[in-house]
Amino acid sequence: MIVVGIDIGSLSGEAVILEDGEIISFSIVRTGADSAKTGEKALDEALKKARISFKDIEYTIATGYGRVIVPFANENITEISCHAKGANYLFPTARTILDMGGQDCKAIRCNNTGKVTNFAMNDKCAAGTGRFCEVVADVLDVPLEDIGEMSLQAERDAMVSSACAVFAKSEMVSLLRTGTPKSEILSGIHAAIATRVYALLQRVGIEKDFVITGGIAKNIGVVKKVSEKVGLKPLISEEPQIIGALGAALFAKERYNKG
Amino acid sequence: MTIMDFQEKYKNRHEIAKQWKKDGKKIFGYFCGYVPEELIGAAGIIPVRILGSLDKVSLADSHIQSFICAFGRSCLDQGLKGTYDYLDGIVVSKTCDIMRNMLGIWSRNIEVPFTFYIGAPSKRTEAARTCLIEEFKLLRSKLEEFTGKSIDDNSINQSIESYNQSRKLLKELYELRAEDNPPLSGSDFYHIVKAGFVTPKKEYNEMLLELKSKLTSSESSDGKGVRLLISGSTFEDVNILKMIEDSGGTVVSDDLCVGSRYFWDLIEPASDPIRALADRYQMRVTCPCKHPSDERLERILDEVKKHRVQGVISIVQKFCDTHLFEYPYMRDLLQENDMPFLYLETEDRLGEEGQFKTRVQAFLEMLR
Numbered sequence: 275m276i277v278v279g280i281d282i283g284s285l286s287g288e289a290v291i292l293e294d295g296e297i298i299s300f301s302i303v304r305t306g307a308d309s310a311k312t313g314e315k316a317l318d319e320a321l322k323k324a325r326i327s328f329k330d331i332e333y334t335i336a337t338g339y340g341r342v343i344v345p346f347a348n349e350n351i352t353e354i355s356c357h358a359k360g361a362n363y364l365f366p367t368a369r370t371i372l373d374m375g376g377q378d379c380k381a382i383r384c385n386n387t388g389k390v391t392n393f394a395m396n397d398k399c400a401a402g403t404g405r406f407c408e409v410v411a412d413v414l415d416v417p418l419e420d421i422g423e424m425s426l427q428a429e430r431d432a433m434v435s436s437a438c439a440v441f442a443k444s445e446m447v448s449l450l451r452t453g454t455p456k457s458e459i460l461s462g463i464h465a466a467i468a469t470r471v472y473a474l475l476q477r478v479g480i481e482k483d484f485v486i487t488g489g490i491a492k493n494i495g496v497v498k499k500v501s502e503k504v505g506l507k508p509l510i511s512e513e514p515q516i517i518g519a520l521g522a523a524l525f526a527k528e529r530y531n532k533g
Numbered sequence: 534m535t536i537m538d539f540q541e542k543y544k545n546r547h548e549i550a551k552q553w554k555k556d557g558k559k560i561f562g563y564f565c566g567y568v569p570e571e572l573i574g575a576a577g578i579i580p581v582r583i584l585g586s587l588d589k590v591s592l593a594d595s596h597i598q599s600f601i602c603a604f605g606r607s608c609l610d611q612g613l614k615g616t617y618d619y620l621d622g623i624v625v626s627k628t629c630d631i632m633r634n635m636l637g638i639w640s641r642n643i644e645v646p647f648t649f650y651i652g653a654p655s656k657r658t659e660a661a662r663t664c665l666i667e668e669f670k671l672l673r674s675k676l677e678e679f680t681g682k683s684i685d686d687n688s689i690n691q692s693i694e695s696y697n698q699s700r701k702l703l704k705e706l707y708e709l710r711a712e713d714n715p716p717l718s719g720s721d722f723y724h725i726v727k728a729g730f731v732t733p734k735k736e737y738n739e740m741l742l743e744l745k746s747k748l749t750s751s752e753s754s755d756g757k758g759v760r761l762l763i764s765g766s767t768f769e770d771v772n773i774l775k776m777i778e779d780s781g782g783t784v785v786s787d788d789l790c791v792g793s794r795y796f797w798d799l800i801e802p803a804s805d806p807i808r809a810l811a812d813r814y815q816m817r818v819t820c821p822c823k824h825p826s827d828e829r830l831e832r833i834l835d836e837v838k839k840h841r842v843q844g845v846i847s848i849v850q851k852f853c854d855t856h857l858f859e860y861p862y863m864r865d866l867l868q869e870n871d872m873p874f875l876y877l878e879t880e881d882r883l884g885e886e887g888q889f890k891t892r893v894q895a896f897l898e899m900l901r
Binding site: 352354391 | 878887888891892898899
């Protein structure tokens with residue numbers, strides 16, 4: 275049985291294909307201005323990799339910000355439920371999940387079956403999101419994928435008082451002007467993000483095991499600061515960006531089996 | 534009589550009021566649920582409640598700070614735009630800081646012939662009762678001065694009776710929502726309550742009676758929705774409730790100012806009607822701006838049981854201090870009683886729908 279999970283985020287779209295409960299293929303594409311097309315693009319890519327075609331799919335569940343605009347999906351489920359489901363599949367001991375995505379940041383608690391028991395979401399604020407990291411990389415003129423690694427070279431954290439994307443941007447500019455090394459600015463920014471997401475996590479309470487999902491889990495600098503702040507070593511999968519889509523695919527399998 | 538009729542009453546409230554004015558009637562505006570409308574009514578004046586608006590705020594921002602709730606900004610904005618120019622007077626009772634200062638800002642910038650501020654105490658002591666009685670007596674004599682006619686006890690008692698009737702009917706309608714397939718949705722009910730704030734009680738009571746006689750028969754939901762209690766501050770946009778219900782929730786109970794907090798307590802007749810009014814307004818189900826809140830929170834738990842509620846959603850206006858202060862107590866109480874709880878911050882209107890919907894949908898998924 276082949277099922278698909280599609281996660282349409284604000285910055286990227288992912289598809290995960292499961293065959294009899296095993297991942298056979300996945301894809302990550304960038305979300306353009308047309309989110310509806312992102313779903314198609316992600317699915318096409320994943321289908322190609324798996325060497326199967328659209329008609330082989332039995333059931334599809336869409337999730338993420340754009341979950342309602344995936345025309346070929348049978349149902350939609352929120353990314354909050356899907357991240358818990360996906361994290362539970364990879365790490366059955368996971369009880370607290372921090373999902374840092376493109377535009378949202380979520381603290382999720384779940385039980386041993388991966389069912390959500392509580393959650394908190396950031397309000398209209400970009401701290402701890404991919405969009406914020408993009409702004410940082412842009413201001414410092416460092417490739418996005420290098421900011422994590424570069425921050426680790428810092429001898430100290432530059433003092434960044436705000437995790438607000440707007441204020442942090444002007445703080446970074448003045449730090450650059452005073453000759454502060456980029457690595458220290460990055461390290462300071464990551465510390466500010468960690469403080470912010472720690473407050474979010476505290477709203478739901480932290481119990482191990484602790485898992486980080488979403489694109490920012492790939493930023494080793496943020497992960498380091500968050501784990502220092504939380505005091506727990508986070509579990510992170512090889513591809514943390516597809517956990518939402520994986521959860522959606524797992525739900526698709528369940529729903530299809532239920533008929 | 535349909536929900537649409539109630540909706541229309543509220544929607545056309547300003548046009549209707551202007552017609553009353555042409556017919557020679559006097560109209561007073563009031564804020565919040567702590568102003569004794571009964572007394573204004575007894576003076577032969579039609580009281581209408583001032584609520585927010587979905588229009589964009591454009592004039593209020595130059596008079597008040599950015600940390601004032603959207604409701605307060607919207608009310609003042611409408612006043613500044615002349616929406617309430619038909620009012621002959623405004624009565625405010627001491628509730629939250631925004632309301633407390635609203636009368637001053639309003640009368641400084643908008644011409645209104647009569648204003649009265651009720652210095653209503655927050656406590657439930659005997660001294661506080663005496664104070665409230667004195668405030669109501671003063672309002673009575675100021676109203677008499679304004680209209681040039683005395684208000685006798687008999688007309689206050691008559692007015693109390695028709696307001697009591699409204700509250701009783703609203704409570705009866707509310708109780709139908711305890712059923713498996715409630716004949717009224719949460720958003721329907723919101724429309725009904727809102728219409729009452731701007732419709733004279735005699736007419737409103739007839740509308741409620743007619744609706745009630747029709748309801749008990751057919752119109753039903755599928756009974757499959759997750760049963761919810763909505764708590765929180767006032768909000769103008771009914772779409773907030775509509776969105777929750779469209780996502781698979783059924784709002785079966787509430788702890789809202791535009792809802793059960795308004796009609797929960799009746800006025801017990803007494804030989805001195807002013808004392809009867811003071812008894813009710815002092816001891817009514819509290820808004821979080823009044824204390825103590827234990828009784829209100831206990832009532833929420835009772836309603837959760839009676840209406841078989843599966844989850845509580847708290848919808849609070851950004852910057853509403855009084856609700857925010859009370860939030861931890863409410864959360865702890867619900868947690869102790871294993872009642873799932875979602876806190877949502879909003880403004881007077883739905884706004885950022887995507888994030889709001891994700892929270893609501895995830896909460897409903899959690900409860901299924």
